[in-house]
Amino acid sequence: MKLATYKDGSRDGQLVVVSRDLSTAHYATGVAARMQQALDDWGFISPQLQDLYETLNGGKARHAFPFDPKQCMAPLPRAYQWADGSAYINHVELVRLARNSEVPANYYTEPLMYQGGSDDLLGPCDEAVFGDEAWGIDFEAEVAVVTGDVPMGCTPEQALDGVRLLMLANDWSLRNLIPDELAKNFGFVQSKPATAFSPVAVTTDECAGAWVGGKLGLTVQSQWNGRTVGMCDAGQEMTFHFGQLIAHLCKTRNVRAGSIVGSGTVSNRAVEKDGRKDWVRGYSCIAEKRAIETILDGKPATGYMKFGDTIRIEAKGRDGQSVFGAIEQTVSSLRT
Incomplete structure (x- = not known):
């Protein structure tokens, strides 16, 4: 799967799932709000993100939007x-x-x-x-x-x-x-x-x-x-x-x-x-x-x-x- 972090005015941004062709994205808020949150509990959270990723690639994600790299922070905006x-x-x-x-x-x-x-x-x-x-x-x-x-x-x-x-x-x-x-x-x-x-x-x-x-x-x-x-x-x-x-x-x-x-x-x-x-x-x-x-x-x-x-x-x-x-x-x- 492909993940990004969108700017939202905060230090850590909002985690989004991005389609394989980089054309669309979907906020992952219902699964994990931040990239670090997903990394901290990867075994539990990553399968849910994967499900969202597959839905997005299948064109069935209801709230998908065009992906814009200019709205991206670093995938992990600040790291340990x-x-x-x-x-x-x-x-x-x-x-x-x-x-x-x-x-x-x-x-x-x-x-x-x-x-x-x-x-x-x-x-x-x-x-x-x-x-x-x-x-x-x-x-x-x-x-x-x-x-x-x-x-x-x-x-x-x-x-x-x-x-x-x-x-x-x-x-x-x-x-x-x-x-x-x-x-x-x-x-x-x-x-x-x-x-x-x-x-x-x-x-x-x-x-x-x-x-x-x-x-x-x-x-x-x-x-x-x-x-x-x-x-x-x-x-x-x-x-x-x-x-x-x-x-x-x-x-x-x-x-x-x-x-x-x-x-x-x-x-x-x-x-x-x-x-x-x-x-x-x-x-x-x-x-x-x-x-x-x-x-x-x-x-x-x-x-x-x-x-x-x-x-x-x-x-x-x-x-x-x-x-x-x-x-x-x-x-x-x-x-x-």
Whole structure:
């Protein structure tokens, strides 16, 4: 099934069920008013939401209305936690190679992960507001999962049983603020602003066989200012699947229902073409494009985003239909 959260003036919005083709929706108020409510009692509530979903898809829901992504908050507008991994080792290798730095050996056996802010998550069409273009504004196209309760010390296989929903993320980064924060050896704060999520979150069965072994085998499309810059396969080259990411998070603590875990920037390797490497699938963040330019030409040529720039992130199923709807954001200046 497909779920979304509609704006209603409150912090947590109203839970809605969305049809498979994203054309219509129906308030889930009679079953659960909020997404977190459904996650807290998933075993009891999700079958009722599924019944409403099937009724909606059958055209028999009496109070259905046209679905409008612009009315959506993030599917989970504020979460108990947002932990973002770096599951695509190719991304790490490119960034490290561009600055002549080796990838530590344990990066291949244990995922990188940081704890992001989860109190203010952006809807798919919300403006992305920043104080200064000089901060190095960059999008990051990712896949994310929403979990149920997952116990401390679980195995990766057990962790996968805790996946409730899938969605897309735009994990904004302020690249020029990152070096000073990393130099303090205490993690990201100012360089990782609010993350945006797709209009709908979907159960794994909605991915038509593309969800296999904790990986989503779909193409994540990124369009910057209307130009396609990335058509990256989210499954093929994912070094650590979501079970491994969640288990990493659970090594020393329980993870509770309503936690969001991200994949990190979706990234694919180059192919050899006429004796030269060619990244035919493009990129899912500008930092990776700049790393590629540095590797090939000795210096980056592509600048970061400017006020007024747009980014669109979407994934289509094997039937050509949008699975999650699209993240469509405009970069805007903080108005003081």
